[in-house]
Amino acid sequence: MLSKDRVIIVGAGPVGCTAALILVQQGVPVVLVEREPELAEDLRGSTFHPPTLDMLDDLGVTEHLLPQGLIAPTYQYRDRATGAYAEFDLSVLKSHTRHPYRLQCEQYKLTRTVLPMLEASGLAEIRFSTQVTSIDQGRDSVTIAIDGPNGPEILDGRYLIGADGGPSMVRKAMGIEFEGFTYPERFLVVTTKFPFEDHLENLSYVNYISDAEEFCVILRVPGLWRVLFPTDPDEVEADVLEPARVEGLLQGLVATDTSYDKAHITLYRVHQRVAKSYRRGNVIIAGDAAHLNNPLGGMGMNGGLHDVFNLCPKLVDIMRNGASEDLLDLYQRQRRDITIEFIQNQTMQNKKNMEQTSEAERLQHIADLRTMLADPEQAVAFLRRNNMIDALERANAIT
Numbered sequence: 001m002l003s004k005d006r007v008i009i010v011g012a013g014p015v016g017c018t019a020a021l022i023l024v025q026q027g028v029p030v031v032l033v034e035r036e037p038e039l040a041e042d043l044r045g046s047t048f049h050p051p052t053l054d055m056l057d058d059l060g061v062t063e064h065l066l067p068q069g070l071i072a073p074t075y076q077y078r079d080r081a082t083g084a085y086a087e088f089d090l091s092v093l094k095s096h097t098r099h100p101y102r103l104q105c106e107q108y109k110l111t112r113t114v115l116p117m118l119e120a121s122g123l124a125e126i127r128f129s130t131q132v133t134s135i136d137q138g139r140d141s142v143t144i145a146i147d148g149p150n151g152p153e154i155l156d157g158r159y160l161i162g163a164d165g166g167p168s169m170v171r172k173a174m175g176i177e178f179e180g181f182t183y184p185e186r187f188l189v190v191t192t193k194f195p196f197e198d199h200l201e202n203l204s205y206v207n208y209i210s211d212a213e214e215f216c217v218i219l220r221v222p223g224l225w226r227v228l229f230p231t232d233p234d235e236v237e238a239d240v241l242e243p244a245r246v247e248g249l250l251q252g253l254v255a256t257d258t259s260y261d262k263a264h265i266t267l268y269r270v271h272q273r274v275a276k277s278y279r280r281g282n283v284i285i286a287g288d289a290a291h292l293n294n295p296l297g298g299m300g301m302n303g304g305l306h307d308v309f310n311l312c313p314k315l316v317d318i319m320r321n322g323a324s325e326d327l328l329d330l331y332q333r334q335r336r337d338i339t340i341e342f343i344q345n346q347t348m349q350n351k352k353n354m355e356q357t358s359e360a361e362r363l364q365h366i367a368d369l370r371t372m373l374a375d376p377e378q379a380v381a382f383l384r385r386n387n388m389i390d391a392l393e394r395a396n397a398i399t
C-alpha cells in the first residue's frame with residue numbers, strides 16, 4: 001500500500017474515530033494520530049440525536065451504543081421557579097428517523113466502541129502518545145512530522161483530517177481564523193447519584209431548566225444525573241470549585257439533610273466559534289476543530305459527527321472514483337453554512353430562553369411550546385429542527 005493512498009486523521013475523539021471507521025469500511029486506509037496515551041474518558045457529550053443514531057447505525061455502531069445508554073423518548077423545557085414545563089415526545093418523528101428518541105450515553109462509549117472495530121479492520125494504523133509537530137503539503141499529498149514513543153518520524157498521506165478539538169493545532173498550522181466569542185461565564189457540571197427523579201415531579205432524562213438567576217440542565221446517564229450550572233464570571237476557578245459552593249448549588253436545586261455525593265465536578269469554558277475556512281488544500285478540519293458552541297441542546301459532537309459523515313464519502317469518491325476535489329469545497333459550503341445558520345443560532349437561542357429574566361416571558365415561552373405541541377404538524381416541524389434533522393437535509397440540498 002502506498003502511503004499516498006491513505007488519509008491521516010489527527011485526534012482520536014468521537015469525530016476522528018468515526019471518520020476513521022467510515023473510511024476503513026469503504027476500504028480506505030487511515031493513520032489515526034492521538035496525543036494522549038489512550039482514549040479519553042470524556043464526560044462532555046452525553047446526548048446522541050436521532051439522525052446521528054441513524055448514521056452510526058449504518059456503520060454497525062448504534063447497536064453497541066444502545067445497551068450502554070438510556071433511551072430518552074422525551075425531553076423537557078421547565079421553569080425552575082414555578083415547575084411549569086413542556087414535554088417533547090420524539091416518537092412523533094417515527095416516519096422521519098429510524099431512531100425516534102435521543103440516546104443518553106457518554107461520548108467516551110462511542111470512541112471505545114469504535115476503536116476495536118478499527119483495529120479489526122486491518123486498515124487502521126493507530127498511534128497513541130503521538131504529537132503532530134508540523135504539517136507540509138505537496139500537490140497531491142500531506143506530510144506530517146510527529147513525535148511519539150519511537151521518537152521523531154515523518155508520515156505522509158493523500159489527505160489530512162484535523163479532528164483535534166477546539167484548540168486544534170491543525171487549524172492553527174493552516175492559519176485559519178476561529179471567528180466568534182467566548183462566554184464570560186464558565187459552565188460547571190456535577191455528576192451525582194442523587195435521585196432527582198424522586199424530588200422533581202415527572203422529570204425526563206433530558207431537562208432544560210430556565211431561571212432568571214441560575215438556569216440549569218439536568219441530564220440522566222446510566223446510574224447518574226449530570227447537572228450543569230452557569231457560574232459567576234468574576235469568580236476565580238478555585239472559588240467556583242470550592243466544595244461548599246458546589247454543594248450549595250445542588251442544595252439550591254433540591255434541599256436535603258445530607259450532603260450530595262459527587263462523582264465528578266468539571267468546569268468548562270464555553271465558546272461560540274466557527275472556523276473561517278474548513279479546508280486548506282488537502283487539509284480539512286471537522287468537529288470541534290472547525291466549530292464550537294454551547295452545550296445547551298447537545299449539538300457539538302453531533303454536529304462534528306455530521307461533518308465527517310458528509311466529508312468522508314466525498315474523500316472516498318475522490319480517491320476511489322477520481323471525482324473532482326471540488327467536492328471538498330462543497331463539504332465546506334454544506335457543513336460550515338449549516339453550522340452558522342442552524343447550530344450556532346439554535347444554541348445561542350436556547351441559552352437566551354433559559355436565562356430569560358422576566359418570569360412572565362419564561363412562562364409565556366413554555367405556554368407557547370405547549371400550544372405548538374398540541375398541533376401535530378407544528379410539533380413535528382419543531383422537533384425536526386430541534387433534533388438536527390432539518391439541518392442535515394438543508395445541508396445536503398446546498399450545491
Ligand SMILES: Cc1cc2nc3c(=O)[nH]c(=O)nc-3n(C[C@H](O)[C@H](O)[C@H](O)COP(=O)(O)OP(=O)(O)OC[C@H]3O[C@@H](n4cnc5c(N)ncnc54)[C@H](O)[C@@H]3O)c2cc1C
Binds near residue numbers: 016187
Ligand atoms: C459540558 C459539555 C457538555 C456537552 N454535551 C454534549 C452533548 O450532549 N452532545 C453533543 O453533541 N456535544 C456535547 N458537547 C460537545 C462535545 O463534547 C464536543 O463537541 C466533542 O467532544 C467534539 O469531538 P471532537 O472529536 O471534535 O474533539 P475532541 O473530543 O476534543 O477530541 C479531540 C482529540 O484530539 C486529540 N488531540 C488534540 N491535539 C492533538 C494533536 N496535536 N495531535 C494529536 N492528537 C491531538 C485530543 O487528545 C482528543 O483526543 C458538550 C461539551 C461540553 C463542554
